[in-house]
Amino acid sequence: QVQLVESGGGSVQAGGSLRLSCAASGYSYSSDYMAWFRQAPGKEREGVAVIYPGGDETWYFKSVKGRFTLSRDNSKNTVYLQMNNLTPEDTAIYYCAATKYLSDDPVIAGLILSAPLFHYWGQGTQVTVSS
Numbered sequence: 682q683v684q685l686v687e688s689g690g691g692s693v694q695a696g697g698s699l700r701l702s703c704a705a706s707g708y709s710y711s712s713d714y715m716a717w718f719r720q721a722p723g724k725e726r727e728g729v730a731v732i733y734p735g736g737d738e739t740w741y742f743k744s745v746k747g748r749f750t751l752s753r754d755n756s757k758n759t760v761y762l763q764m765n766n767l768t769p770e771d772t773a774i775y776y777c778a779a780t781k782y783l784s785d786d787p788v789i790a791g792l793i794l795s796a797p798l799f800h801y802w803g804q805g806t807q808v809t810v811s812s
Contacts, residue, residue, distance in 0.1 A: 684705070685705050685777045690806030701717070701761065705801075713780060714733060714779070718775070740790050768810060775807075780800050
């Protein structure tokens with residue numbers, strides 16, 4: 682059974698940091714594009730960051746660029762989202778997702794990024810940032 686399990690969420694004050702992890706089980710995701718999405722109350726789910734299968738290319742949503750870093754360890758079937766300098770606007774449920782098909786160009790991938798492109802999803806982890 683394919684599973685993506687997120688961990689690392691929590692509550693922090695503005696300016697703080699959190700590191701989210703997403704562990705895949707039931708299959709080898711080393712050839713998959715991995716992404717983090719987030720959904721705040723009353724808002725649509727939005728893509729936050731994408732990492733390519735080799736780990737050498739990434740894309741970040743404009744509001745998190747420079748603050749968030751996405752990495753992966755294919756030997757552990759795990760991706761990590763390091764979030765620094767968090768703001769209350771980052772408060773949301775964060776979801777890990779995987780897909781086998783995405784543009785080879787990170788710029789294009791960012792433009793077309795949407796939830797329906799991803800086939801596997803985790804259950805989500807809550808991130809709450811207080812001011």
